[in-house]
Amino acid sequence: MTTHPVSPTDTAAGRGVGPLLRAWREERRVSQLELALRADSSARHISFIETGRSRPSEEMVLRLAEHLEVPVRERNALLLAAGYAPRFAETPLDDPAMGPLREGIERLIQGFEPYPALVVDAHYTVVAANRGIAMILDGLPEHLLTPPVNAVRITLHPEGLAPRIRNLPEWRGHLLHQMEGQIALRRSRALRELYDEVAAYPVPERPPGAEPEPAVPYIALPMLLEHDGHLLSFVSSISTFNTPMDVTVAELAIETLLPADPATVKYLHSLLA
Incomplete structure (x- = not known):
């Protein structure tokens, strides 16, 4: 471990x-x-x-x-x-005071459709997701989709997206490295336990020639995902809130999966149509 x-x-x-x-x-x-x-x-x-x-x-x-x-x-x-009162509140996301924030988040991730977008907390628990994410997760077993859904677990689990990710070793390494950075920053026991869990998932061997040559040079490490007979290519972008004054807001992150090639753009727009 x-x-x-x-x-x-x-x-x-x-x-x-x-x-x-x-x-x-x-x-x-x-x-x-x-x-x-x-x-x-x-x-x-x-x-x-x-x-x-x-x-x-x-x-x-x-x-x-x-x-x-x-x-x-x-x-x-x-x-x-130091003997002072806490300065930062920790307001539950379902609190009425968070209503405008929740609405803003929903509008934001819906605006990315048909591209997948989701919002996670400090432990990668999904708190909001758009139809693009629902499309990617279609067909996964119920036990992985029952709330609370964890974005890292559902990606690397052998019954999750892992078998569909053509460059799983590279993408897995990227996610684990990202988690290590969060552990160094936050030092969360729950996050360390999640890391140990997903790092222990088996990684299937990739048969020779299984990873296709990219049609265009990638600007960042892509996630190559099989979906309904199509090979989709995404690059990930993560956004956080500037100068948060609430613990809950400070720990939210918005992740978008942007198409890395024209074929993925065309396919996603065809699904929306």
């Missing part, structure tokens, strides 16, 4: 904000001097904060967290450790 480092928040929990900030700084491989320059402070003051000799203001905690790229959820933990 693959192992991953524990969270800076976990390792320094219960010892005040100083050790927490030091753990995040070391995780990001930033020196005290470099962090001080970024945060318009001094290395001496950063040292005093980390050793507990100085209590940082609420503004300083947030400023340091910003420059250390600490996830919004963990910034609340830093504030609590």
